[in-house]
Amino acid sequence: MSTAARYIPTRVAAASSPRARHFLYVVAALARTEFKLRYAGSVLGYLWTLLRPLMLFGILYTVFTQVFRFGGGIPHYPVMLLMAIILFSFFADATNGALQSLVQRDNLLRKVAFPRAAIPVAVCLTAAANLLLGLVVVFTLAIIDGVEVRAEWLAFAPILAVILGLATTVSLLLAVLYVRYRDVQAMWEVILQLLFWGTPIIYTIETVPERVREVLMLNPLAVAIQQVRHLIDDRAPSAADAIGRPILLLVPAFITLGVAALGLFTFSRLAPTVAEDL
Amino acid sequence: MTVETDFARRLPESSDKAPEEPRLEQAAVTCGGLWKTFRMPVDRPYTLKQRVIHPRRSRAAGTLHALRDVTFQIAPGEFFGVIGRNGSGKSTLLKCLAGVYRPTRGELAVAGRVSPFIELGVGFNTELTAFDNVMVNASLLGIPPREARASFDEIIRFAELEDFVELKLKNYSSGMYVRLGFAAAIQAKTDVLLVDEVLAVGDMRFQQKCFDTFRRFKREGRTVVFVTHDLAAIERFCDRALLLEAGEAIAIGDPEEIIHIYRQHDLGTRRSDVEAEPKPRWGDGAAEIVAAWFEDDYGQRRNVLTQAEPATFRARVRFEQTLVNPIFGVILENERGHHVFVTNTMFDRIATGVIAAGTEVIYSVRLVVQLADGAYSASPAVAYEDAFRFADWRERLVDFEVRAERPTGGIADFVHETSLDHIPTRHAVEDGVKGRLE
Numbered sequence: 001m002s003t004a005a006r007y008i009p010t011r012v013a014a015a016s017s018p019r020a021r022h023f024l025y026v027v028a029a030l031a032r033t034e035f036k037l038r039y040a041g042s043v044l045g046y047l048w049t050l051l052r053p054l055m056l057f058g059i060l061y062t063v064f065t066q067v068f069r070f071g072g073g074i075p076h077y078p079v080m081l082l083m084a085i086i087l088f089s090f091f092a093d094a095t096n097g098a099l100q101s102l103v104q105r106d107n108l109l110r111k112v113a114f115p116r117a118a119i120p121v122a123v124c125l126t127a128a129a130n131l132l133l134g135l136v137v138v139f140t141l142a143i144i145d146g147v148e149v150r151a152e153w154l155a156f157a158p159i160l161a162v163i164l165g166l167a168t169t170v171s172l173l174l175a176v177l178y179v180r181y182r183d184v185q186a187m188w189e190v191i192l193q194l195l196f197w198g199t200p201i202i203y204t205i206e207t208v209p210e211r212v213r214e215v216l217m218l219n220p221l222a223v224a225i226q227q228v229r230h231l232i233d234d235r236a237p238s239a240a241d242a243i244g245r246p247i248l249l250l251v252p253a254f255i256t257l258g259v260a261a262l263g264l265f266t267f268s269r270l271a272p273t274v275a276e277d278l
Numbered sequence: 279m280t281v282e283t284d285f286a287r288r289l290p291e292s293s294d295k296a297p298e299e300p301r302l303e304q305a306a307v308t309c310g311g312l313w314k315t316f317r318m319p320v321d322r323p324y325t326l327k328q329r330v331i332h333p334r335r336s337r338a339a340g341t342l343h344a345l346r347d348v349t350f351q352i353a354p355g356e357f358f359g360v361i362g363r364n365g366s367g368k369s370t371l372l373k374c375l376a377g378v379y380r381p382t383r384g385e386l387a388v389a390g391r392v393s394p395f396i397e398l399g400v401g402f403n404t405e406l407t408a409f410d411n412v413m414v415n416a417s418l419l420g421i422p423p424r425e426a427r428a429s430f431d432e433i434i435r436f437a438e439l440e441d442f443v444e445l446k447l448k449n450y451s452s453g454m455y456v457r458l459g460f461a462a463a464i465q466a467k468t469d470v471l472l473v474d475e476v477l478a479v480g481d482m483r484f485q486q487k488c489f490d491t492f493r494r495f496k497r498e499g500r501t502v503v504f505v506t507h508d509l510a511a512i513e514r515f516c517d518r519a520l521l522l523e524a525g526e527a528i529a530i531g532d533p534e535e536i537i538h539i540y541r542q543h544d545l546g547t548r549r550s551d552v553e554a555e556p557k558p559r560w561g562d563g564a565a566e567i568v569a570a571w572f573e574d575d576y577g578q579r580r581n582v583l584t585q586a587e588p589a590t591f592r593a594r595v596r597f598e599q600t601l602v603n604p605i606f607g608v609i610l611e612n613e614r615g616h617h618v619f620v621t622n623t624m625f626d627r628i629a630t631g632v633i634a635a636g637t638e639v640i641y642s643v644r645l646v647v648q649l650a651d652g653a654y655s656a657s658p659a660v661a662y663e664d665a666f667r668f669a670d671w672r673e674r675l676v677d678f679e680v681r682a683e684r685p686t687g688g689i690a691d692f693v694h695e696t697s698l699d700h701i702p703t704r705h706a707v708e709d710g711v712k713g714r715l716e
Binding site: 022026036037108109 | 316379418
C-alpha cells in the first residue's frame with residue numbers, strides 16, 4: 001500500500017537490556033523464586049534438599065544391605081545407587097517441571113515480551129541447584145563409605161555438563177510442544193519410565209546380556225551414569241567397556257546432539273507465537 | 279441519519295489524506311497498515327488423536343482479523359489514548375506494540391525502548407513478599423538485579439507500602455497490590471510506556487498520583503500509550519486518541535471528538551444489536567409496552583438529549599386485560615448499570631384509575647436531564663396489584679445519549695450556584711469593632 005511510504009522508518013523496538021542479559025535476569029529471578037517457593041511454609045526449609053538424599057540413602061542402604069542383599073557383590077552399591085538415582089531424578093524433575101512450565105506461566109507469556117526460553121531454563125536451573133546440593137551429600141557419603149578420592153573425579157564435571165545440557169534441551173522441546181499437544185505429558189511419563197529401566201540405576205550393566213547391553217547403551221543417560229559409576233570405583237566397567245567397542249560411543253553422542261538440536265530448533269520455531277497458542 | 283454521515287466523513291477513505299495527523303520527522307511509534315490475524319481457537323485439536331481423527335478440522339478453522347490495516351503515528355512525548363469496545367482490538371494492538379504478538383502484516387516500529395508491560399502486577403506471586411515480586415518484575419523489564427535492589431526503597435515509598443514490606447502479597451488488599459504493580463512497572467527507564475486499564479482499580483488519590491507520574495513522563499519526552507474504557511480519563515489526559523472498532527481504526531484525533539464519535543458509533547452498533555438479539559423482557563402480558571422513546575418539547579423524537587434541557591420520555595402501552603390502578607415506571611441507567619433515576623406512579627402517588635382491556639395509553643415523564651455526558655438507557659415497566667405483579671418490563675428498551683456543555687466528574691450534574699465569600703480577617707473584625715466602639 002502507498003501508505004507505508006508516508007512513514008519514516010524508526011528504530012526497531014528493543015527491550016531495556018540486550019536480549020542475552022534480559023534472558024539471564026529472568027532465569028535468575030524465576031529460579032530464585034521457584035527455589036524459595038518450593039520450601040515455603042516448611043520448618044526445615046532448604047535443609048530438605050540435603051535431608052532428602054540422606055534419608056533416601058538410609059532407606060536404600062537398609063533395604064539393599066539388610067533385606068535383599070541384591071548389591072551384595074558390588075562394591076559401594078548403596079552409594080552408586082544413590083548417585084544414579086539423584087542424577088536420574090534431576091533429569092526427571094527438570095523435564096517434568098519444564099513440561100508444563102510455559103502453560104503454567106501463561107499469564108506472563110501473554111502479557112510481557114521477554115525471551116521465552118527463560119521459563120523452562122529457570123525450571124532446569126532450580127532442579128540443577130537441588131542436584132548440586134544432593135551431590136555434595138553423595139560425595140560426602142562416598143568418602144565415609146570408604147570410596148577412594150581420586151583425580152579422575154574431575155571427569156565428573158563434563159559428564160554433568162552433558163546431563164544438564166540434555167535435560168535443558170529436552171525441557172525446551174517438551175515445554176513448547178505441550179503448549180500445542182497435551183498428549184506430550186502422558187507420552188513423556190511413559191518415556192521416563194522406559195528411560196529409568198533402560199539405565200543401569202538399580203541393576204548393573206554387567207548383569208545384562210551383551211546383546212541387550214548394546215541397545216541400552218544407545219541411551220545417553222545410561223552412558224553417562226555408567227561412566228559416573230566407573231569414576232567412583234574403577235572396578236565398575238566404563239561406558240566404553242560396557243558398549244564393547246569405544247567407537248560405538250559415537251552413536252549415543254550423536255543421539256544426544258540430535259535431541260539437543262531438535263529441542264533448540266523446535267523451540268526457536270514455536271516460541272515466537274507461544275503467546276497466541278496458549 | 280445525521281449521525282451516520284457524520285462518522286462516514288471521518289472514515290479514512292484513502293490513507294494519504296488524514297489531514298489532522300501530524301507528519302513526524304521521528305515518530306515514537308509508527309504503525310503502518312498493521313494486520314493481526316488469529317486462527318480461531320474454536321475446536322482446535324489439542325491431542326494428536328483428535329488431529330488424527332479430524333485431520334482437516336484445524337485447517338478448516340476460521341481466522342479472526344483482530345487488527346485490520348491500522349495506520350497511525352505517535353509523536354515523542356505524546357499521551358496517546360486508545361478506545362474501543364471489548365473485542366475491538368485494543369489489547370491486541372498493545373500486545374503488538376509490546377512485542378508479545380507478532381504482527382501478521384504491515385509496518386510497526388517503536389523508537390527507543392518500549393516497556394514490555396501491558397498490565398500491572400504481571401508475574402506477581404502472592405506467596406512471595408514485595409521484594410521478591412519486585413525483583414521478578416524488574417527482571418521481566420530487563421532491569422539488572424543490582425539496579426532493581428537499589429530502587430526498591432523508592433518503589434515501596436511510591437506505593438506507600440513502607441509498613442507492609444514484610445508481608446506476603448496474599449495478605450495485601452487489592453489497592454496495595456495495584457499500587458505495588460504500578461510502582462514496579464514504572465521503574466524501567468523506557469521511552470514508550472504501554473498502559474492497559476490501570477485506572478480501573480485503586481483509590482482516587484493514587485490514580486491522581488499515577489497521572490502525575492504520566493505527566494512527568496511527558497515532560498521528560500517519554501511517550502505513553504493508554505488503553506482504557508474510562509472516557510473521562512481519555513479526555514482529561516490524552517493529547518490524541520485512536521478509536522478502534524472491529525480491528526479497524528475508525529478515527530484518530532482530538533480526544534473530545536473521538537469520544538463523541540465513539541458514543542455515536544456505540545449507540546449505532548447497539549441499535550443494530552437489538553435486532554439481532556432481543557433485550558430482556560418479562561411480565562405476564564396483562565399490558566404490553568409497544569414502543570418507547572424520548573422527545574423534545576416540539577414533539578421531535580430524540581436519542582441525543584442536551585443536558586439541562588427538558589425532554590419527555592414516552593411509552594405507548596396496550597392493555598390486554600382491564601387493570602385497576604396500574605403502575606407505570608421508568609428506570610434510567612448509565613453505562614455502568616447504575617440506576618441514575620427511577621420514577622413510577624406509585625412513588626409519585628398518582629392514581630391511574632381503571633384502564634379497560636383493549637385500550638392504549640401513552641405514559642409520559644417530562645424531566646430536565648441533569649445527567650453527566652454519556653450513554654444511557656431507559657427501561658419502562660408496567661405493574662399492577664401494588665407492584666406485586668408485572669405486566670411488562672422491558673429492560674434497556676431505549677438507548678440515548680446525554681450531551682453536556684461542561685464536564686463533570688460525577689454521574690449527575692445538578693443545577694447549582696457557586697459562590698465564594700471572603701471571611702473577614704481577625705484584623706478587619708477588630709477594626710470594625712473598634713470603629714463601632716468609637
